Amino acid sequence: MLNRNGNLKKILIIGVILIFLIFNFIPPTLSINVLKKNTPDDTRAFNGNILFAPQASTTTYLIDNNGNVKHTWVSSYLPGQSVYMLENGNLLRTAKIVTVWPGGAGGGLQELTWNGNIIWDFTYYNDNHLSHHDIEILPNGNILMIAWEYKTPAQAIAAGRNPNNIGSTFMVDHIIEVKKTGPTSGDIVWEWHIWDHLIQDYDQTKENYGAVADHPELIDINFGKEDIDWNHVNSIDYNEEFNQILISSFGQDEIWVIDHSTTTEEAAGHTGGNSGKGGDILYRWGNPRAYRAGTVNDQKFFGQHDAKWIESGCPGEGNILVFNNGLDRPQGKYSSVDEILPPVDANGNYSYTPGSAYGPEEQIWMYTAENPTNFYSYRLSGAQRLSDGNTLICNGAFGIFFEVTPEKATIWEYTNPYPAPLINQVFKISHYESQTSGPNLDCEGSFNWENVGVGESLNGSFKVKNIGDNGTLLNWEIVKYPSWGNWTFTPEFGKNLTPEDEFFIVEVDVIAPDKKNKEYRGEIKVVNQDNPEDFDIVPIYLKTPLDKIIFNKPLLKFLRLLILQFPILYQIFS
Incomplete structure (x- = not known):
């Protein structure tokens, strides 16, 4: 009886493990419906590429509007949240070099070349401070970083914090500007600390005592929804015209603008x-209760992320765009993308009437789902205005990217399948326009061969396109491919490809390596012969099984793939 019960228990455990793995870790190649367009040939969808780093992956992805992976960068670290591309094509990636509470912790910042070589590896982490969440690239090449500084409960109380609202430590945000000086070094050439701009009316015997309502330029140390991670600043942006910085303070449900022209x-x-x-704060918006100029009914932001100025050349340029998560929104659990027109003049001065809330009274544009609760991301997320007036949105909690028109119609949608369907969360995404001056090389396609027999002959194809100006001629060639396997390309180069030709198909044949149970990764590099800086990458993944048996039935093939991916299952079934 005991043996029978033990067997039943074992079967039940295996069943639960299988169900969990099937619904959480199905390989991306088996996922479906990752890409949706309003119509298959919808030309309103964005041109260019999207860059993103899944929270649970050490890989950063660059995709086009067809969902094709254009390039990847692999790191030793999970992202410290944000990633960006530099003008030279290098990747600037925050790194989670330390895993601590609260969310968003990073500590590191790396610059990687297109080929993945780390050329700058900077850390900002010790017992006193830790970088987190977001960075901003300045026109001079310096980097703005958000970071916590740790204060003791005694320091917080001395600054006027209510002792009933203090945890084991008190984390306050600051900003540093870093100038690269070497492969692992950087000088802090400018910094700003919230700690220097406090106000409180709790205890007149402590520092920073004053009338909160009379000082909207200061931050009430006793206002906020967190006892430890008080501000939880989660985004930073820079306005070159005004030399100002915009940050999003999650803890206060506000955005703040400060002056960067200071020493x-x-x-x-x-x-x-x-x-x-x-x-001092030049402008703030989202929750006037924070400076005693409103009530809960006046609050606009609820756990917001990714506050940014709309870039020059885009409709609404100079306005501020924010992903309003809707966390604890009184009207219900739904998110929105909010655009506001700040009351600023040509010199960067913000109008304000003492005793009132900063304007405007309402957003000038807001996106919500037709049924608002159908669109909700309680954390992460972001939005970006595109040059055609559409808005690209990242529902970070569910890894969904989509594009909407000014009329709020969804014309493109993509569900991130990496690293697996239910662990596909993304902090934010960034769109980069394609350059189309003269001939411009573009490749479409990728190779993902799994359960390949050793020595097996494989074939496939990818497309080469000239996406440059009309009338230009592209001369291209394949200059790099993996050293493993035996590769043949038909053809290996081409001449005089025009944009009007649409594309050229390259046939690829390869004989798989003869090693069992091994993963192979690589890439095919195709270059513009007249401009070596113009190239594209076709990614390759190949995996051989434990032996030469090749399963043809779909169900057996899927089960074998599942078992081989997870050693615990292989041991059980062996």
């Missing part, structure tokens, strides 16, 4: 810089 000394005070206000 570090001025940034710690209340005078200096273009504004004459030092490091």
